Amino acid sequence: MKKFVFWAMMTLGVVGLQSCDKDDDDRLQVSANLQEAFDTRYPNVSRVDWEQKGQFYEAEFADNGYENKAWFTPDGVWVMTEYDIPFAQLPQTVQDAFKTGAYASWRVDDVDKIEKTDASVIYVIEVESGEKEYELTYLEDGTLIREEAEWGEHTPVTPGQTSEVKELVKTKYPQAVILDIEEEKGGIEVEISDGGRQKEVYYKLADGVLSWMHTTYEIxxxxxxxxxxxxxxxxxxxxxxxxxxxxxxxxxxxxxxxxxxxxxxxxxxxxxxxxxxxxxxxxxxxxxx
Known part of the structure; x- marks a missing residue:
């Protein structure tokens, strides 16, 4: 867990206070509208640090001793938040799915809850065993939708692109249920359930246009x-x-x-x-x- 160590912070407190002015000067300044949007959504958090990530602004902040990240568009529209949480705060369905799954004996290294602007929520459990590491992604009902040995940062999709890709999926797979939408390798990957099978549909994004590249599923x-x-x-x-x-x-x-x-x-x-x-x-x- 990325929980802050209180005594270490206290030990470094004097240094932190002395360098506060310099740190403030180095921090990214965001628009008043963007700052207001963040403050309205997260009014009682601390240690807010802004960074521009592509077309988004990412705010890293502390809440109840845990690190979290929230993404906004430049005009202040919230699109996603990644919360660092303890395993015990996972829904019971997700806990049960993990404890009865193939990775139950692996060490849990980190747990995250990810909320998105389309009201979807996923849970990510990072596990390790020896030199092997996996990132497991679950829906709220305990469905395991992804297990990856290699991963990067979770990157949000703009509300406009979310709506567009949903229409594209429904056109190609009219009976499908969309499970998750995420930016992936310069495009957008959509997890769907179609005909009783879980599939990954990948769309390439070029010059603002989405085009279907492939659909894959496990045999x-x-x-x-x-x-x-x-x-x-x-x-x-x-x-x-x-x-x-x-x-x-x-x-x-x-x-x-x-x-x-x-x-x-x-x-x-x-x-x-x-x-x-x-x-x-x-x-x-x-x-x-």
Missing amino acids: EEREYSTLPEGVRQALADLSGSGMEVDDVDFFETETGNYYRIEVEDRGADKYVYVAENGEMLQMKLKNYA
């Missing part, structure tokens, strides 16, 4: 027998060559569909890309895919 091991014959043969060939198959993901794109097979090959994690007819397209180390 469960019990489904391997239903895969196209060529893909089943590719899986058999990989296993026969001594590689261990970890995961299989299906990708739907404008130019054709393919499967991404994650394998462990002599201690190295690799991605093998296979066409629907079983043709091997390419192989890459996971870290460079």
Whole structure:
């Protein structure tokens, strides 16, 4: 947890007071409208520090001894807040899902609650075991929507883009339920539930225009027998060559569909890309895919 250490703050208090004027001079100055929007939403917080992040202004602040971050548009429209919270403050549904999940024995390193302007709320649990680290993202009902070994800062999406991407998703997947929307790698990634399956829909953002790039979802091991014959043969060939198959993901794109097979090959994690007819397209180390 990123909880402040009181005694350390007291020890450094004199230094902090002496350097306060200099720190104030270095801090980003924001407009009166933006400051008023923040003060109205968070009237009793301390240690507010502003930073410009792309098209947003991020306010880092302390509340009840925990660090939090809030994002606003330049004209003062709130879009997202990330709260640092203790595990015990997670909804019971999320706690139960974690305790009965695959990572229950891992050490919990940090817990965050993320509120967004579209009224959605997600919970993020960072866990570690030895040298491995994962970020687990849950909905309020305990649904695990993402588990990632590599992640960056959570970045909000503007209200206008949120509305636009919702329309695009509904056009392509009219029966889908949107679970989460987040900026990802220069575009926008949407988690959806469609036909009883959880999918990730990725839209590229270029010159202010969103365009669909791909949709992907995980193939469960019990489904391997239903895969196209060529893909089943590719899986058999990989296993026969001594590689261990970890995961299989299906990708739907404008130019054709393919499967991404994650394998462990002599201690190295690799991605093998296979066409629907079983043709091997390419192989890459996971870290460079």
